[in-house]
Amino acid sequence: MVQTKSVEFGYGRVSFNLEVEPVPASTQRNGNVTINNAAIPGRPAYFEISTMIRVQHEEEGIAFANVLHLDVVLTGLPKDTPYAEVDAQAARKLAPLLREIADRIEQQVTEYDASEAAPA
Numbered sequence: 001m002v003q004t005k006s007v008e009f010g011y012g013r014v015s016f017n018l019e020v021e022p023v024p025a026s027t028q029r030n031g032n033v034t035i036n037n038a039a040i041p042g043r044p045a046y047f048e049i050s051t052m053i054r055v056q057h058e059e060e061g062i063a064f065a066n067v068l069h070l071d072v073v074l075t076g077l078p079k080d081t082p083y084a085e086v087d088a089q090a091a092r093k094l095a096p097l098l099r100e101i102a103d104r105i106e107q108q109v110t111e112y113d114a115s116e117a118a119p120a
Contacts (some may be wrong), residue, residue: 012051
């Protein structure tokens with residue numbers, strides 16, 4: 001059975017992305033030429049935080065490590081929010097994100113097992 005010996009993560013890369021206003025679809029005509037411009041959806045301003053998590057494991061006396069790279073986004077914060085606050089809020093999103101990933105992996109494995117057990 002795998003035993004997790006340590007989990008380490010710290011400050012990640014933080015970037016701020018400006019708000020993008022939506023642009024509606026439009027059509028322009030110039031003589032015989034018609035130019036159709038597709039709508040461009042908007043998006044709120046947000047922080048993107050990229051975190052590396054190093055995990056040390058052991059199984060049957062064999063030590064090994066994994067490095068996970070996870071990104072999360074935070075909206076609704078002003079661009080001058082202190083780095084430590086942004087990083088702390090991002091860290092709070094990691095465990096729920098990892099749980100959702102684990103649940104999806106288990107679902108896919110279950111679906112695979114069911115498909116293998118089904119008579120051909």
